[in-house]
Amino acid sequence: MWRRYLLAGTALWLAAATPASAFIAYVSNEKGNTVSVIDTDKWAVTNTIKVGQRPRGIEFTRDGKFVMVAVGDDDTIQVIDARTQQVVDTLPSGPDPELFTQDAQGKLLYVANENDNTVTIIDLEKRARLGDIQVGVEPEGMAISPDGKILINTSETTNMAHFIDTTTHQIVANVLVDARPRFAEFKRDGSELWVSSEIGGTVSIIDPAKHAVTGKVTFEIPGLRREAIQPVGIGMTKDGKTAFVALGPANRIAVVDAASHKVTKYLLVGQRVWHMAFTPDEKYLLVTNGVSNDVSVIDVPAQKVIKTIQVGELPWGITMVPQ
């Protein structure tokens, strides 16, 4: 009997001892068919969750209770309960889902289906498919404007950012960007949309009101051939001042002054860096390194890589609890 009390007491003490700054990151491992759970206090993997085949796009629900992960080769999105860290449900995503985004209320999910040239709309509460929107060839990047009115989808072979009205579900504009656009991110104030072009090697800055490319972020790394610079994931600080761009096989994160659109620094990370997520306090940025099977931790104010965490096979996406 006393033993049980002691155990419970120890558990309580352990829970209390965990500092308030600890966050949990979920990393999808594309080849491992797993999701690694990272504790940002210990900077270590605390759990590995088995999921479906080829997990890539991964995101917390807005309420922070669930983690959704697109398992492309199983043609579905799995739902992980963040409390039990177990797969509890699936969503009817359409074939080969890769990336997705939610509306501000967390009620609707928009999924890019690469095989079908469509974006699928899912009602998250009812777990039901509401409809499809026809877009360009190989839809991939997804973003929603801060005011929730416009959904962005990028299509990799059509090379466009499609502007979709979220009420009518009609395409209202198409903006041509450089080859193989993979990721889209709005500035928090909605003044700019950034779209990375993996093969084009640039990030296009789009004026969302004018539907026009107004600038481009270009990258140049001494000693590295141009073809190796393949921008993918983008992260932007809440104040809209600094952006981080993952450069794929260039093995670097570019730090970009979001006002001048100029690169101020390149941070060497692991091999083939894909995507990234900030801790909610924006002290740290975690980036996934596909080929070296690890996650690099960047100290955001210092702009320095401070740690590397081994995860599963071919890490791809990453998400952290929203705040």
Add this chain to the structure above:
Amino acid sequence: MIRWLVGAIGFCVVATHALAADVTEIGIGYLGHTGVKPKLSLVEQPADNDGIAGARLAIEDNNTTGKFLNQHFTLEEVRLKEGDDVAKAALALAGHNGFIIADLPADALLQAADALRDRGTVLLNAGAIDDRLREQDCRANVIHVAPTRSMLADALAQYLVWKQWKRWLLVAGSHDNDKLFADALRRAAARFGAKIVQERTFEDTGGARRTDSGVTLIQRQMPVFTQAAPAYDVLVAADESEVFASYLPYRTWDPRPVAGSAGLVPTSWDASQDQWGAVQMQNRFLKLNSRRMTATDMQAWTAARLIGEAASRTNSGDPKKVFDFLKGPDFSVAAFKGTRLTLRDWNLQLRQPILLVDGRMVVSVSPQEGFLHQVSELDTLGVDRPETKCKLR
């Protein structure tokens, strides 16, 4: 009379509709030849629509993009029979198409190119791998999407050297194309530091490719043919004519791997390629054509995509504008090979990584790491600018 009238009204309606939407029509011709070259392996037997099937998919892809830009792409196919006049056929196609994708042997391609020379029609070579078309016989109105023999040979050589299989036993067929591939392999060996320890020729003495008595004879023939060779690491076969190379794996006198025209084969595309988003394209192709995608399909797809890409960037279907953009510094195209593809401005050859495949899997992709180049590592494959004999005219 009434029927004629109705037809005419119908035509008017269609015409007005097209005018109202202001759709730019972009016609692409496809000039191929009938009859497929037989392969030793039944599995590799090309389909009747080999090549054009890829162009058809690209037209669909172009039109998905085109509907956002009011551009509409069409494909018109002409197949030449033995003895047909190439120049005449090319001119007829050029009558309503500003671009022609060609899957023709070298001499026929040159005839088509020269016939179209003053018309402003852009010819895209999706079939012929002959180096001479990009060198002494190069033409200013031809873009080469197919890789060259020397690019294929260099891609293979880089991998074999990286693997430390540097001692080659070279076996070449007795036909002209086999000899050309053997030349390219010799050049590649010299460039990348491999040594050809001995050369042998496999004479084509004729005969049927498939017989009821099957492999019994081959099993006796191949070990004998490869015996008493000096010490070697890999047998490299040059057999574009499909006479013997596919019989070599597992039948060599010494237990050695085979590469070149069988075993580990350099190619622009393979049905097993699934890296860099290629699965989506393989799926689209399978859905449209109910078969897997070959290298010729991919070359034709890329050719039609080149036109689509340039048409969307220039917002034009004008062959001259599109061609100028393709030749300019801003052009690049994505083709599921992990890197942008661009044109070599001195001979209009498309730079591209080359896959090394074993028939079931992609084993590697060249250029290999460590083979460096001051401009583009893709230029470590094939004849480079300082060596070129091409003067574009």
